[in-house]
Amino acid sequence: MQDSPSSSITSQSLQQTFLRVRSNKAFEIFVIAVIIVSALMIGAKTYELPPAVTQSIIILDWMVTGIFLMEILVRFLAEEKKSRFFLQPWNVFDTLIVVVSLIPIENSDMALIGRLIRIFRVLRMVSIIPELRLLLNSLVKALPQLGYIVALMFIIFYIYGAIGNMLFADINPVLWGDISISMLTLFRVMTFEDWTDVMYETMAVFPLSWSYYLSFLFLTAFAFLNMVIGIVVNTLEAEHAEQRAREALEHPEPTLAELKQDIAELKTLLKQR
Known part of the structure; x- marks a missing residue:
């Protein structure tokens, strides 16, 4: 029916x-x-x-x-x-x-x-709020690319953690006792949480150990984190472009012929008055 x-x-x-x-x-x-x-x-x-x-x-x-x-x-x-x-x-x-x-x-x-x-x-x-939704959608779409960066960062953490354990375990077992603790210490270094105290402690035994920390910070805190920001920004720009394209399809701009027709109709209405 x-x-x-x-x-x-x-x-x-x-x-x-x-x-x-x-x-x-x-x-x-x-x-x-x-x-x-x-x-x-x-x-x-x-x-x-x-x-x-x-x-x-x-x-x-x-x-x-x-x-x-x-x-x-x-x-x-x-x-x-x-x-x-x-x-x-x-x-x-x-x-x-x-x-x-x-x-x-x-x-x-x-x-x-x-x-x-x-x-x-x-x-x-x-x-x-559409703006917040756009930001979150961009972050979700960036996750696959961010996953590769996280994997590469884990490899760097693992390598530096193993080196730190071999060199500094005898100096401070609390910070460098095994590879997992060493990686946690490196995370502390990457976030700049009293990292100089950790560095000066090892420099008392290995004066050149500053190169270990600076190279690690360059790879993680500067290079990788900037790569993360770049990926998120690029994805956000692509999402903005996609949204503008959708809006253009939903609300297309009038063509030249349509504008001419509207002008002709306005002229006709004005003549009738």
């Missing part, structure tokens, strides 16, 4: 109404404000509060969950093709967070999981 034209028009009208609500800047700001309130409540729960305040936070938490549910429904109903809604990973993430938040597990063995899920509601800020 086919839908009547009137019901189809009503459905389209409702979809357009929900689309306008979803696209409304005030609605977006309201949802962001609710997410911030939700994050503040999570922080407030880490303190010892009077029972009345705790009860108020619980009630407010349910209100926030209800608003999140309403917002998900608005976004779902605003979608022209409902089947495409769950093809977007962020929509799936938001829906799972809201649905799990609706389950009353506060006084059960699953209470800890419920609280953890509510913490992840703060991540909804990323799905709401």
Whole structure:
């Protein structure tokens, strides 16, 4: 049985109404404000509060969950093709967070999981703000390339850790006792956390050991980290270009012929007046 034209028009009208609500800047700001309130409540729960305040936070938490549910429904109903809604990973993430938040597990063995899920509601800020979503998508797309850099950095850590263990284990077994401890010490050196104290300690026995630290810092803190930044920036630029291309397809610029036709129509309207 086919839908009547009137019901189809009503459905389209409702979809357009929900689309306008979803696209409304005030609605977006309201949802962001609710997410911030939700994050503040999570922080407030880490303190010892009077029972009345705790009860108020619980009630407010349910209100926030209800608003999140309403917002998900608005976004779902605003979608022209409902089947495409769950093809977007962020929509799936938001829906799972809201649905799990609706389950009353506060006084059960699953209470800890419920609280953890509510913490992840703060991540909804990323799905709401396009700029944050773009940054995170760029970082995810850069992960395969970053994986090779991490693997190469691990090789450098392993080589320098083995050398450090062989040379400096007798000087300070706490820092260079085995290769795993040596790699942890090298991580401390790479982050510049009192690395000069480590260097001066070994230089008292091996005066030229400064070359060991400087070469390691050059390879890791300077070369590799700059490579990581370069990959992330390039991926971000590519993501921006892809987004501009999508927007150009969705909102194409008028051609010269269309502009001439619009000018002719304006001239005709002016002559009629």
